[in-house]
Amino acid sequence: MNWSSAGLVVALAALQLTPEPGTIAGTVIKAGTAIQQPLGDVRLVLTGGRGAPVVTRTDLNGSFVFPDFSPGVYQLAVTCDGFIRQEYRNKIVVGSGQQAGNVLFELDPAPTAAGWVLDSFGEPIANVMVEALGRSYDVRGNPRLARAATALTDDRGE
Numbered sequence: 105m106n107w108s109s110a111g112l113v114v115a116l117a118a119l120q121l122t123p124e125p126g127t128i129a130g131t132v133i134k135a136g137t138a139i140q141q142p143l144g145d146v147r148l149v150l151t152g153g154r155g156a157p158v159v160t161r162t163d164l165n166g167s168f169v170f171p172d173f174s175p176g177v178y179q180l181a182v183t184c185d186g187f188i189r190q191e192y193r194n195k196i197v198v199g200s201g202q203q204a205g206n207v208l209f210e211l212d213p214a215p216t217a218a219g220w221v222l223d224s225f226g227e228p229i230a231n232v233m234v235e236a237l238g239r240s241y242d243v244r245g246n247p248r249l250a251r252a253a254t255a256l257t258d259d260r261g262e
């Protein structure tokens with residue numbers, strides 16, 4: 105075997121050891137609707153593998169793609185204004201040259217509270233701290249109220 109043949113064998117072996125990149129793709133829709141409603145401009149964060157987290161957004165059809173990823177195990181999280189943050193229920197395993205497609209997120213709308221703060225004459229009151237409380241339990245199992253969120257009213261008392 106001459107040097108050129110040995111070099112060719114080494115180059116072919118290196119090509120076989122280099123994993124082909126994979127792809128992760130899917131769709132984000134609104135949950136609880138009879139007709140699938142795609143959600144555009146949803147933020148997705150892919151973590152895992154060897155690199156830093158990677159961020160992408162859905163298109164107008166709710167579709168997203170993370171192209172050219174090395175084989176590994178990944179976790180995917182989704183955030184969208186007005187919806188509850190969600191993580192994909194399973195780890196996503198990408199093999200050499202594989203496409204992890206058909207990842208489907210069904211986002212639930214976030215609960216909201218709205219209203220007005222008015223004085224005894226029915227006039228709006230500005231700069232009032234409004235608190236949303238949720239029930240929780242202490243270490244002994246006794247119920248208590250815990251602050252879930254706060255907001256200040258605007259000039260219209262909203």
